[in-house]
Amino acid sequence: MTSLSNKPTGWFQIGWSTDLAPGDVKPLRYFGTDLVAYRDHDGAAHVMDAHCRHLGAHLGHGGCVVDGGLQCPFHGWVWDDQGNNVRIPYQDRPSKVLMRTWPVHEWNGVLSLWHDRDGKPPFFEPHGSLTDIAPHLDGLSFHPAGTGSQSRFTPSRVHPQMVVENAVDPAHFAFVHHTPTIPCVLQEDVTATSWHSKVGFGGRWKDAVDRPEDDLGTLHLSFRGMGMGYNALTDAERVMMVLIAATPVEDDGTTEVFGTYWPQELPTDAQTGAHLERIAQAKEALPEDLTIWEHQLFRAAPALATSEGAGWRKMRDWCEVFYPEGELSPQRLRDLLP
Numbered sequence: 001m002t003s004l005s006n007k008p009t010g011w012f013q014i015g016w017s018t019d020l021a022p023g024d025v026k027p028l029r030y031f032g033t034d035l036v037a038y039r040d041h042d043g044a045a046h047v048m049d050a051h052c053r054h055l056g057a058h059l060g061h062g063g064c065v066v067d068g069g070l071q072c073p074f075h076g077w078v079w080d081d082q083g084n085n086v087r088i089p090y091q092d093r094p095s096k097v098l099m100r101t102w103p104v105h106e107w108n109g110v111l112s113l114w115h116d117r118d119g120k121p122p123f124f125e126p127h128g129s130l131t132d133i134a135p136h137l138d139g140l141s142f143h144p145a146g147t148g149s150q151s152r153f154t155p156s157r158v159h160p161q162m163v164v165e166n167a168v169d170p171a172h173f174a175f176v177h178h179t180p181t182i183p184c185v186l187q188e189d190v191t192a193t194s195w196h197s198k199v200g201f202g203g204r205w206k207d208a209v210d211r212p213e214d215d216l217g218t219l220h221l222s223f224r225g226m227g228m229g230y231n232a233l234t235d236a237e238r239v240m241m242v243l244i245a246a247t248p249v250e251d252d253g254t255t256e257v258f259g260t261y262w263p264q265e266l267p268t269d270a271q272t273g274a275h276l277e278r279i280a281q282a283k284e285a286l287p288e289d290l291t292i293w294e295h296q297l298f299r300a301a302p303a304l305a306t307s308e309g310a311g312w313r314k315m316r317d318w319c320e321v322f323y324p325e326g327e328l329s330p331q332r333l334r335d336l337l338p
């Protein structure tokens with residue numbers, strides 16, 4: 001079966017800040033590559049290829065954070081956060097060989113890395129502020145993403161593109177998430193690498209006309225690339241922010257899916273614990289999507305309803321930029337069809 005490339009370019013979640021305390025060293029595997037993640041004593045998180053350039057030991061199994069970088073457990077060579085060898089304990093000069101390092105981003109309790117199949121540097125920024133997600137989040141405070149606000153599904157077969165395609169798929173809300181009516185897209189703001197839509201739910205938005213200062217009963221969806229999809233759902237009680245992220249693991253289509261939940265912080269929460277209830281509720285939606293996504297066949301040329309055509313064409317064109325040359329993108333898959 002032919003399917004989409006599992007080597008898209010962009011920012012992809014690899015876990016949460018709580019996974020990595022200062023001094024922690026952990027093995028990871030994404031994009032068909034063994035990796036090591038560590039947090040230095042100044043608090044910065046780093047990721048590099050796992051296998052030492054000396055004799056190939058895995059730095060994620062027994063490596064340790066020392067002054068100046070990460071020390072290999074086999075012969076003690078030390079690698080700094082740029083991948084330079086800075087120390088060979090039994091020689092006066094370090095080696096000139098380099099380890100490959102991966103750009104890491106950490107914001108709001110989420111750890112992500114930049115993947116480019118050819119090792120090129122980032123060409124767009126990940127989300128780094130609440131207003132990057134939706135303008136009306138400016139100035140609001142949210143409960144932090146502690147372990148109770150995290151879900152992880154591994155191994156999975158959910159391709160990142162399936163997650164972002166939700167933005168042009170209002171009909172699924174009624175069937176998968178049991179909303180009483182099909183919502184409508186009120187606003188779409190798309191650049192070469194970002195996608196923002198505002199979707200309206202219920203009678204309040206039945207005329208499908210946006211009112212810019214009104215966010216009650218809306219869902220804002222915000223993507224930077226296809227790896228990480230933020231959602232901000234606003235109801236009469238509060239804003240609920242959710243991140244759904246799918247990260248490729250192996251070339252065979254294996255991925256890992258992350259859900260992160262931030263309820264807006266209300267003064268009464270400490271007393272009522274209502275925010276915990278909201279997290280529990282919000283966590284129910286992702287498995288509903290996963291049941292579909294896990295078994296879904298990616299159709300390069302889907303049969304669409306009349307109202308769906310324009311949105312899907314726009315979304316699939318937008319996704320093309322994240323596939324490196326030679327990899328199977330939606331466009332190239334369509335070209336293969338008889």
Ligand code: FES
Binds near residue numbers: 055056057076077
């Ligand atoms: S394998 Fe890493 S120092 Fe020898």
Ligand SMILES: [Fe+2]
Binds near residue numbers: 166172
């Ligand atoms: Fe959904």
